[in-house]
Amino acid sequence: MADSAGPNERAGPVATVASTQILIVGGGPAGAAAAYWLAREGHSVTIVEKRTFPRNKSCGDALTPRAVRQLHDMGLADTFATSHRFEGVRVTGLGRDLTLQWPEHPDYGRHGYVVRRAELDTIVAANAVSAGATLLQGHEAVRPLVSRGFVRGAVVQGPTGPPFEVMAKYVVVADGANSRFGRNLGTTRSQEWPFGAAIRTYWETPRHTEPWIESALDLRDRNDRVVPGYGWVFPAGDGTANIGVGLLSTFRDFKTVNTAHLLQAYVERIAERWEIDPGEPLRKAVSGRIPMGGSVAPTAGPTYLVVGDAAGVVSPFNGDGIDYAYETGRLAADVLHEALATNDASALQHYSKQLDERYGQYFKVARLFARIVGRPLVIRELTRIGMHNRTLMEWVLRIMSNELRPDETGPAELAYRAAAAIARLAPNA
Ligand SMILES: Cc1cc2nc3c(=O)[nH]c(=O)nc-3n(C[C@H](O)[C@H](O)[C@H](O)COP(=O)(O)OP(=O)(O)OC[C@H]3O[C@@H](n4cnc5c(N)ncnc54)[C@H](O)[C@@H]3O)c2cc1C
Numbered sequence: 073m074a075d076s077a078g079p080n081e082r083a084g085p086v087a088t089v090a091s092t093q094i095l096i097v098g099g100g101p102a103g104a105a106a107a108y109w110l111a112r113e114g115h116s117v118t119i120v121e122k123r124t125f126p127r128n129k130s131c132g133d134a135l136t137p138r139a140v141r142q143l144h145d146m147g148l149a150d151t152f153a154t155s156h157r158f159e160g161v162r163v164t165g166l167g168r169d170l171t172l173q174w175p176e177h178p179d180y181g182r183h184g185y186v187v188r189r190a191e192l193d194t195i196v197a198a199n200a201v202s203a204g205a206t207l208l209q210g211h212e213a214v215r216p217l218v219s220r221g222f223v224r225g226a227v228v229q230g231p232t233g234p235p236f237e238v239m240a241k242y243v244v245v246a247d248g249a250n251s252r253f254g255r256n257l258g259t260t261r262s263q264e265w266p267f268g269a270a271i272r273t274y275w276e277t278p279r280h281t282e283p284w285i286e287s288a289l290d291l292r293d294r295n296d297r298v299v300p301g302y303g304w305v306f307p308a309g310d311g312t313a314n315i316g317v318g319l320l321s322t323f324r325d326f327k328t329v330n331t332a333h334l335l336q337a338y339v340e341r342i343a344e345r346w347e348i349d350p351g352e353p354l355r356k357a358v359s360g361r362i363p364m365g366g367s368v369a370p371t372a373g374p375t376y377l378v379v380g381d382a383a384g385v386v387s388p389f390n391g392d393g394i395d396y397a398y399e400t401g402r403l404a405a406d407v408l409h410e411a412l413a414t415n416d417a418s419a420l421q422h423y424s425k426q427l428d429e430r431y432g433q434y435f436k437v438a439r440l441f442a443r444i445v446g447r448p449l450v451i452r453e454l455t456r457i458g459m460h461n462r463t464l465m466e467w468v469l470r471i472m473s474n475e476l477r478p479d480e481t482g483p484a485e486l487a488y489r490a491a492a493a494i495a496r497l498a499p500n501a
Contacts, residue, residue: 088236088237089236089237089238089239090118090236090237090238090239091225091238091239091240092116092117092118092206092238092239092240093115093116093117093240093241093242093412094106094107094110094115094116094117094118094240094241094242094243094244094408095118095120095213095225095226095238095240095242095243095244096117096118096119096120096205096243096244096246097120097213097226097243097244097245097246097247097253098119098120098121098122098245098246098247098248098253098380098382099119099120099121099125099193099197099200099207099209099246100121100129100193100246100248100380100381100397101192101193101196101380101394101397101398101401102246102379102380102381102382102397102398102400102401103119103121103244103246103247103379103380103401104119104193104196104197104199104200104401105142105146105196105200105397105398105399105401105402105405106244106246106379106401106402106404106405106408107119107197107200107203107205107207107401107405108146108196108199108200108203108205108401108405109146109401109402109405109406109409110205110405110408110409111200111203111204111205112203112204113405113409113412114204115408115409115412116206117200117204117205117206118205118206118207118208118238118240119197119200119205119206119207119208120208120211120212120213120226120228120238121197121207121208121209121210121211122210122211122212122213123209123210124209124210125190125193125194125197125198125209126190126191126193126194127189127190127193127194128189128190128358129189129190129193130270130271130272130358130359130360131189131272131314131360131394132270132272132304132306132314132316132391133186133187133188133189133192133306133308133314134158134184134185134186134285134304134306134314134392135184135185135186135187135192135394135395136184136392136394136395136473137174137177137180137181137182137183137184137473137475138180138395138396138399138473138474138475139184139392139394139395139398140152140180140181140183140184140185141179141180141181142395142398142399142402143196143398145402146196146199146398147199148195148196148199151195151199152185152187152195155185155186155187155309156185156186156187156280156281156307156308156309156310157183157184157185157283158183158184158185158186158282158283158284158285158306158307159173159174159182159183159283159284160172160173160174160182160284160285160469161174161284161285161286161287161469162284162285162286162287163286163287163288163289163458163459163465164286164287164288164289164290165288165289165290165455165458165459166290166452166455166456166459168459168460169459170459170462170465171284172462172465172466172469174469174473174475175466175469175470175473175475175484177475177477178477178478178479179478180475184285186285186306186307186308186309186314187308188308188310188314192394208228208230210230210231211228211229211230211231212228212229213226213227213228213238213247213253214226214227214228214229214235215227215253215256216243216253216256216257217237217238217239221374222374222375223243223257223373223374223375223376224239224240224375225237225238225239225240225243226238226240226243226253241375241412242375242376242377242408242411242412242417242420243375243376243377244376244377244378244379244401244404244408245257245259245376245377245378245379245382245383246378246379246380246382246397246401247382248380248381248382249360249361249362249363249381249382250361251368251378251381251382253382254368254378254382257373257376258370258373259368259369259370259371259378259382259383260368260369261363261367261368261384262367262368262369262501264501265364265365265367265439265501266320266321266322266364266365266367266388266439266442266443266446267320267321267361267362267363267364267367268318268319268320268321268361268362268364268386268388268391269318269319269321269326269329269331269359269360269361269362270316270317270318270319270331270359270360270362270391271316271317271318271331271332271334271335271357271358271359271360272304272314272315272316272317272335272357272358272359273314273315273316273335273353273354273355273356273357273358274308274312274313274314274315274353274354274355275312275313275315275339275346275348275349275350275352275353275354276311276312276348276349276352276354277307277311277312277313277346277347277348278347279307279313279346279347280307280308280309280310280311280312280313281307281309282307284307285304285305285306285307286304286305286306287302287303287304288302288303288304288338288342289302289451289455289458289459290452290455291303291317291319291334291338292337292338292341293329293333293334293337294333294334294336294337297448298448298449298451298452299319299323299329299334299448300319300320300322300323300445300446300447300448300450300451301317301318301319301320301323301334302317302318302319302390303315303316303317303335303338303342304316304317304318305342305346312354313346313348315335315338315339315342315348316335316357317331317334317335317338318362318391319331319334320388320442320445320446321446322442322443322445322446323446323447323448324446324447326446331359332357332359335357336350339353362381362386362391362393363381363384363386364384364386364387364388364391364393364435364438364439364442365384365386365387365388365435365436365438365439365442366383366384366385366427366428366431366432366435367384368382368383368384370424371383371423371424371427372420372421372423372424373420374417374420375417375420376420377404377407377408377420377423379397379400379401379403379404380393380396380397380400380401381393381397383400383427385397385400385427385431387435387438387472387474388435388438388439388441388442389438389441389442389471389472389474390472390473392473396431399430400427403423403426403427403430404423407419407420407422407423407426408420410422433492433495433496434474436492436495436496436498436500437488437491437492437495439501440491440494440495440498441491443501463483466484467482467483467484467487468484470482470484471484471487471488471491476488
């Protein structure tokens with residue numbers, strides 16, 4: 073890694089030099105969680121967030137029980153107690169539907185929330201500030217500061233004035249799916265691994281208070297052709313529902329699918345049931361790419377760690393990433409706390425191993441699944457089998473929501489172990 077340009081090169085004059093123990097690039101779920109846990113330990117933490125809260129983020133806004141657990145651990149149980157709560161998932165497909173309650177698990181509750189990201193991320197970032205972190209909104213980390221091969225902070229551009237340097241002992245890269253800052257440090261995404269694409273917007277619906285999120289397995293395009301992906305309706309409890317579609321890059325025709333058209337075709341199919349006017353979304357649909365399955369490496373350097381979407385830590389089973397963003401932010405904070413407390417930077421090297429221990433095998437199974445369901449005929453057949461078998465779908469939900477029990481072995485755990493045994497033999501792709 074080359075040393076960064078001097079203060080007066082490239083980006084023009086660099087004004088003040090600020091310093092912090094930990095600089096966090098990005099104030100989304102991963103960055104805010106890392107900041108919260110580090111600030112609580114008394115470390116000096118600065119988050120730079122290029123946008124200003126409340127900011128929108130293309131998302132389904134659904135928080136799984138894993139995400140709810142992290143919010144509770146961050147002391148936010150009361151804050152979200154009145155948010156729109158859901159008890160599980162209604163799966164639809166081939167003219168049938170199955171309503172599945174979240175599984176029981178010793179570590180997680182049996183409900184999730186739908187909270188718009190503008191609200192959610194504002195609250196979680198403010199919580200990090202209450203714990204002692206400094207949040208610089210409207211501030212973009214434009215490039216890393218590198219000295220003798222070590223990342224030592226970033227050049228930051230605020231809303232006005234010249235860029236300035238923020239020096240830090242450690243840097244957390246939490247800049248989301250595109251992760252320009254991470255790429256500047258040399259992170260890369262395995263191009264041949266599966267990734268996702270999704271699009272969503274909001275519609276008014278009188279059914280906005282329903283306590284189930286809905287997921288459709290039989291997505292079809294405007295010409296009624298099966299598209300291997302899923303559609304969702306996430307009632308938000310505020311007069312609206314977040315409605316979107318997602319698909320995987322493992323689908324042969326992935327590059328030619330127009331996701332806006334796919335969303336429109338989906339909305340037209342569900343309009344009557346959800347009593348919505350398909351021609352009247354409340355705002356323009358916004359799409360996003362989703363790196364998944366731990367597809368980004370390296371996730372740690374001598375003085376930096378990579379968290380959340382920037383590390384590709386999103387489930388290929390369902391595209392959920394808020395929960396993993398909170399979890400990896402927390403994991404990174406634990407590792408950095410150890411490094412600061414012991415004055416030993418080698419602690420950072422434990423992070424990638426911990427990510428692998430927690431998610432490595434699970435993501436490998438999920439990537440294999442993503443390859444299998446990328447075929448229209450396969451997804452159709454699996455949907456047909458699943459929609460006739462509630463018990464099977466309950467196992468599938470337990471596996472897909474990553475809620476396998478550590479304390480007992482049921483059919484879902486056995487099914488997962490069999491899949492993991494197969495995945496172990498499969499190439500790492
Ligand atoms: C359409 C869609 C639907 C989805 N639905 C769901 C869902 O329902 N549930 C779920 O769990 N997950 C969902 N996901 C995934 C989820 O949105 C992400 O996994 C999650 O946002 C990851 O959080 P993050 O903090 O890593 O990244 P982000 O939320 O993207 O946050 C990164 C932040 O970094 C800031 N930033 C970027 N570069 C810089 C820079 N250089 N300097 C300063 N700041 C910077 C950005 O402005 C942003 O605020 C969905 C994704 C998409 C695209």
